Amino acid sequence: MGDLAKIFKAYDVRGVVPDELDEPTAEAVGAAFVEVTGAESVVVAHDMRESSPPLAEAFIRGARSRRADVVHAGLGSTDLLYYASGSLGLPGVMFTASHNPARYNGMKMCRAGAVPIGGDTGLTEIRDRAAELVGVTATPSGSLIEKDLLTGYAGHLRRLVDLSGARRLKVVVDAGNGMGGHTVPAVFEGLPIDLVPLYFELDGSFPNHEANPLEPQNLLDLQRAVVDSGADLGLAFDGDADRCWVIDERGRSVSPSAITALVAVRELAKYPGSTIIHNLITSLGVPEIVREHGGVPVRTRVGHSFIKAEMARSGAVFGGEHSAHYYFRDFWFADSGMLAALHVLAALGEQDRALSQVVAAYSRYHASGEVNSTVSDQAEALRRVREAFAGRGEFDELDGLTVSGSGWWFNLRPSNTEPLLRLNAEAADESKMTAIRDEVLAIVGKVSE
Numbered sequence: 001m002g003d004l005a006k007i008f009k010a011y012d013v014r015g016v017v018p019d020e021l022d023e024p025t026a027e028a029v030g031a032a033f034v035e036v037t038g039a040e041s042v043v044v045a046h047d048m049r050e051s052s053p054p055l056a057e058a059f060i061r062g063a064r065s066r067r068a069d070v071v072h073a074g075l076g077s078t079d080l081l082y083y084a085s086g087s088l089g090l091p092g093v094m095f096t097a098s099h100n101p102a103r104y105n106g107m108k109m110c111r112a113g114a115v116p117i118g119g120d121t122g123l124t125e126i127r128d129r130a131a132e133l134v135g136v137t138a139t140p141s142g143s144l145i146e147k148d149l150l151t152g153y154a155g156h157l158r159r160l161v162d163l164s165g166a167r168r169l170k171v172v173v174d175a176g177n178g179m180g181g182h183t184v185p186a187v188f189e190g191l192p193i194d195l196v197p198l199y200f201e202l203d204g205s206f207p208n209h210e211a212n213p214l215e216p217q218n219l220l221d222l223q224r225a226v227v228d229s230g231a232d233l234g235l236a237f238d239g240d241a242d243r244c245w246v247i248d249e250r251g252r253s254v255s256p257s258a259i260t261a262l263v264a265v266r267e268l269a270k271y272p273g274s275t276i277i278h279n280l281i282t283s284l285g286v287p288e289i290v291r292e293h294g295g296v297p298v299r300t301r302v303g304h305s306f307i308k309a310e311m312a313r314s315g316a317v318f319g320g321e322h323s324a325h326y327y328f329r330d331f332w333f334a335d336s337g338m339l340a341a342l343h344v345l346a347a348l349g350e351q352d353r354a355l356s357q358v359v360a361a362y363s364r365y366h367a368s369g370e371v372n373s374t375v376s377d378q379a380e381a382l383r384r385v386r387e388a389f390a391g392r393g394e395f396d397e398l399d400g401l402t403v404s405g406s407g408w409w410f411n412l413r414p415s416n417t418e419p420l421l422r423l424n425a426e427a428a429d430e431s432k433m434t435a436i437r438d439e440v441l442a443i444v445g446k447v448s449e
Helices: 023-037 052-065 078-088 119-133 150-160 180-188 216-229 256-270 285-292 304-314 337-349 355-360 378-389 430-448
Strands: 013-016 041-046 069-075 092-095 104-111 144-146 169-174 193-198 233-237 244-247 275-279 296-300 318-320 326-328 371-374 394-396 401-405 408-414 420-427
Touching: 023 052, 023 104, 023 119, 041 052, 041 078, 052 069, 052 092, 052 104, 069 078, 078 092, 078 104, 078 150, 078 337, 104 119, 150 180, 150 337, 169 180, 169 216, 169 337, 180 193, 180 337, 193 216, 216 233, 216 244, 233 337, 244 337, 256 275, 256 285, 256 318, 256 326, 256 337, 256 355, 275 285, 275 304, 285 296, 296 304, 304 318, 304 326, 326 337, 337 355, 371 430, 378 401, 378 408, 378 420, 378 430, 408 430, 420 430
Parallel strands: 041 069, 041 092, 069 144, 169 193, 169 233, 275 296, 275 318
Antiparallel strands: 013 104, 092 104, 233 244, 318 326, 371 420, 394 401, 401 408, 408 420
């Protein structure tokens, strides 16, 4: 039996298969999901991991045992599952462990309309009810319908972003042997794109590199291929293809903050005066650019549940995170790396300039990137940093500690799951950013010694 207390996280289910997550556990979660949500029908999809189909089938048995009908979409990306939930008006479950290593799997759950289910919105109740149902079997009575949703998903995205007037682009895509290898060909079909595929073979053992574009070493093959092939840009997707990382024509990474600003400007042109969400470690350039284009920037804590909740509350048209998650009102407030990629392709294809020139307008500051420090006493480290910067800037404790001065800021926040402090620093001048970053790290380092 799986360890329910260990695998149920704040926003999803994640664990090692089969030690922590096994088929009896998945079946119990399926039954509990239906009971807690009151769903009469559920849509289910899964990624390419070897353990995903049997876990999904076990969940389906549990859901059907509670008389729920199940639409089984089969292979899909997480944003395809959100499309299914939104377009069909059904609660949904995606079996994936995203960018985690091959031995992991998990579940991302949502209510009808792709509304996320987290610890305070039903996930805890599902966990507790599932614990009571493990080993309890019942005859499935709900119906099972297998439905191909890939064509509908691809068509929906293409309708949201018009590339009909774009010039032809050469695009290298690194799917990392993840679900991008399944969804990218369908989405790009008929578009003015010459596709150069890297690692499109679906393989949950990830034989080439981890499907995690946030780690620079996982981008090396893509960067090389972009330069060698003379491509206009490169795109890297994570394992479940809900995050997208962009590489320019020189083989250099484009900051997700710059992508957030670029997409925000496009959405504000379509919906003037709208609200744009950004989390607190996004570049200072994002709210500046949003205001310059007549939008209303709103700052949130880090984490998709906070972004989605604030988007729904404010009716924001778009939201971006520095982790390369991008959220769209036109996509049920859910995140889609593929939709963000289409916006980048459209923005580039509508003009003759290179991508590096296009994004230069959205890159105003020098950023440290996220630097993690192992610290046993996080509170003491934060106290010392507050003391060191007293009187030198404005303090903000929305999520950890943010200190802002003239042309610089940093955020130091504790990890929710590990004994880590995460530092992000930014300044208009690179030497200032480096000095701030190093000063904070030196203070934190003394606590961890």
